Amino acid sequence: xxxxxxxxxxFVQGILPENPVYRQLLGLCPTLAVTNGMxxxxxxxxxxxxxxxxxxxxxxLIRNLLKPHLRIVVFTLTIATFVTVADRVLAAYxxxxxxxxxxxxxxxxxxxxxxxxxxVCASKQNVITAAADGLGQAIGFGLALASIAAVREILGxxxxxxxxxxxxxxxxxxxxxxxxxxxxxxxxxxxLVNYIDDKREQARK
Amino acid sequence: MDYFVEILLIxxxxxxxNNFIFYYFVGxxxxxxxxxxxxxxxxxxxxxxxxxxxxxxxxWSITVFVLIPGAPVSTFIAGFFTTPEAAxxxxxxxxxxxxxxxxxxxxxxFVEMYVRRFFPPLYRSFGVFLPLITTNCAIxxxxxxxxxxxxxxxxxxxxxxxxxxxxxxxxxxxxxxxxIVIMAGIRxxxxxxxxxxxxxxAAITLVIGGILAIAFxxxxxxxxxxxxxxxxxxxxxxxVVHGERVALLDIKDNNIQGVRMP
Numbered sequence: 001x002x003x004x005x006x007x008x009x010x011f012v013q014g015i016l017p018e019n020p021v022y023r024q025l026l027g028l029c030p031t032l033a034v035t036n037g038m039x040x041x042x043x044x045x046x047x048x049x050x051x052x053x054x055x056x057x058x059x060x061l062i063r064n065l066l067k068p069h070l071r072i073v074v075f076t077l078t079i080a081t082f083v084t085v086a087d088r089v090l091a092a093y094x095x096x097x098x099x100x101x102x103x104x105x106x107x108x109x110x111x112x113x114x115x116x117x118x119x120v121c122a123s124k125q126n127v128i129t130a131a132a133d134g135l136g137q138a139i140g141f142g143l144a145l146a147s148i149a150a151v152r153e154i155l156g157x158x159x160x161x162x163x164x165x166x167x168x169x170x171x172x173x174x175x176x177x178x179x180x181x182x183x184x185x186x187x188x189x190x191x192l193v194n195y196i197d198d199k200r201e202q203a204r205k
Numbered sequence: 206m207d208y209f210v211e212i213l214l215i216x217x218x219x220x221x222x223n224n225f226i227f228y229y230f231v232g233x234x235x236x237x238x239x240x241x242x243x244x245x246x247x248x249x250x251x252x253x254x255x256x257x258x259x260x261x262x263x264x265w266s267i268t269v270f271v272l273i274p275g276a277p278v279s280t281f282i283a284g285f286f287t288t289p290e291a292a293x294x295x296x297x298x299x300x301x302x303x304x305x306x307x308x309x310x311x312x313x314x315f316v317e318m319y320v321r322r323f324f325p326p327l328y329r330s331f332g333v334f335l336p337l338i339t340t341n342c343a344i345x346x347x348x349x350x351x352x353x354x355x356x357x358x359x360x361x362x363x364x365x366x367x368x369x370x371x372x373x374x375x376x377x378x379x380x381x382x383x384x385i386v387i388m389a390g391i392r393x394x395x396x397x398x399x400x401x402x403x404x405x406x407a408a409i410t411l412v413i414g415g416i417l418a419i420a421f422x423x424x425x426x427x428x429x430x431x432x433x434x435x436x437x438x439x440x441x442x443x444x445v446v447h448g449e450r451v452a453l454l455d456i457k458d459n460n461i462q463g464v465r466m467p
Contacts (some may be wrong), residue, residue: 006278012397025237025407029342032230073310088299093225106302110342112234179228180422183415187408195386 004125007132014136018114021144021186022193027113030181031145033104038161041149042142043097047090047105049138050080052114053131059122060130066123073116080109113141151185152176210435214428215372220380222428225343227384227418232343236385237410238240239337246389247382254378256338257347263273263308263335263347265355272297272304296360298356305348313339343381347374387417 005013020026030048034040055078059066066074087105098105108114117137122130150160156176158166161178175181225231232253239249242409271278274296283292317335321328338344350373354365365373391413 026234028233028237032233034344044368062234073307076306076310076339077303080306084302086297087302103353104344106349107231107342107345109302109306110340110345112340158426160269175419178422180415180418182230183411183418187411187415190408191401191404194408198403 004129007129008009008123010125010129010133011136014133014138015140015143018137019140019144020137021141022190024113026116027111028186029107030104030111031148032179032186034101034148035145035149035152035182035185036156036177038146038149039154040097040100041145043090043094044101044104045138045142045145046109047086048108048141049135050086050112051079051108052117052138052141053134054082055079055114056117056126056130056134060125060127063073063123071076071119071123072115076109076113079114079118083108105127148182148185148189151189152181156181210432212369212372213435214432216244216376217431218428219373220376220383220423221421224380224384224421225346225377226330226381227421229346229412230340232381235337236388236414237407240385240388240392240410243386243389246385250378250382250385251343252338253343254336254375256309256316256335256341257344257374257378258371259312259316260305260309260344261347261351261370262367263312264305265365265370266302266404267304267308268298268352268355272301298352305352307343309344309348310339341409342378345439347377348351384417388414411433451460 003116012073018024019030021031027048030044034044037069039060055075058078062074078185083106086108087098090101090105095114121133125133154160154165158164158168173181176185219225223229226233235249235253242248270276275293276297279295279297280289280292283295283299284291313335321333351365351370354363354369358364388410392410395409395413404412
């Protein structure tokens with residue numbers, strides 16, 4: 001498979017050039033739902049990273065046994081198994097966080113990002129490439145989540161992870177931590193990323 | 206009467222107040238992807254509602270008859286291997302995610318085959334969206350919401366029956382359809398507008414979604430008003446509302462500030 005990207009390329013591509021949120025628009029549900037604070041966002045990013053890497057490795061190991069018409073079912077069942085593991089671990093060691101995240105941890109199962117990576121990379125390439133790809137995509141996803149959460153938490157409460165960032169006279173934009181803030185923040189950040197892209201394209205020409 | 210009020214409140218809450226898209230952010234992928242034309246958006250909404258109802262029926266049945274401790278099927282099967290007391294303790298809810306996703310995937314397959322064979326016009330109108338729905342978070346979210354009201358509930362009276370589960374699914378799907386059709390209507394008009402180039406496509410859709418979400422926030426509190434209007438004795442409901450408020454204040458004082466107000 002000479003035309004497939006190598007492990008290192010996959011890893012680097014996942015972080016910025018093919019960022020799952022800003023470039024591929026995948027996994028938007030958790031992106032919007034858990035970014036009202038930095039801590040839930042980071043917990044979500046770590047859970048997704050665990051599930052993504054494990055699912056990629058397992059799918060890559062069994063890729064020669066997959067039947068084309070059944071592969072999506074196999075993907076989702078593999079992912080569901082690892083999500084159950086992650087959910088139980090969270091409930092055991094971070095009970096409060098698991099209550100805060102609520103149904104969004106089980107909803108990782110239907111996160112299009114993970115199914116897409118299984119389809120694009122893990123079902124075609126070897127274990128090391130698949131693991132590197134999963135790790136790169138997970139880091140990219142974590143960065144995107146952290147950027148949105150930072151904007152929302154700072155503007156919404158004036159604090160970041162418990163530390164005051166903006167002066168106390170800052171009028172908290174409560175709407176930023178409420179559902180509408182998620183849509184607007186992601187929309188504006190997406191516009192900003194596209195704008196920077198365009199500028200760099202023009203500079204290259 | 207009480208039952209009717211509860212059903213009405215679940216319906217209101219699922220379709221408008223806690224709209225699946227604008228409040229819980231589930232089903233955002235089709236909301237951004239399939240909202241370019243009103244007809245397509247409506248077809249997608251109908252398909253989601255349809256599958257959601259079937260999935261809700263199946264997941265409610267499986268949860269009640271197989272997964273929860275003391276469920277008839279699991280108790281019966283485990284009865285062959287252990288004592289009846291031990292069999293009644295078996296809790297299979299840890300498997301719920303795997304069971305639900307399998308249920309959804311297979312019901313989507315069967316619905317697709319059935320509709321294609323027996324209702325060709327219906328298949329032409331929304332059949333193309335059916336495979337996409339397997340990975341739609343809204344369906345799994347409805348199943349999980351139903352599970353949280355069936356399994357692990359302390360008060361036996363608060364456990365949802367099939368009617369409530371179906372109401373949630375039907376009206377949740379209706380809310381999804383409302384949201385995606387509104388969005389498609391706006392995007393059809395947006396074709397004529399001069400959108401800044403970086404915002405074309407998904408970015409402007411999300412910003413509009415945010416503005417719509419602000420509009421939907423206006424429905425917050427409608428349910429308590431409806432509840433008060435429909436409950437037979439107003440004094441009792443007033444007391445309940447007051448009691449809740451006191452409890453909320455207590456939680457706030459204890460958890461956030463660490464001191465109880467005098």
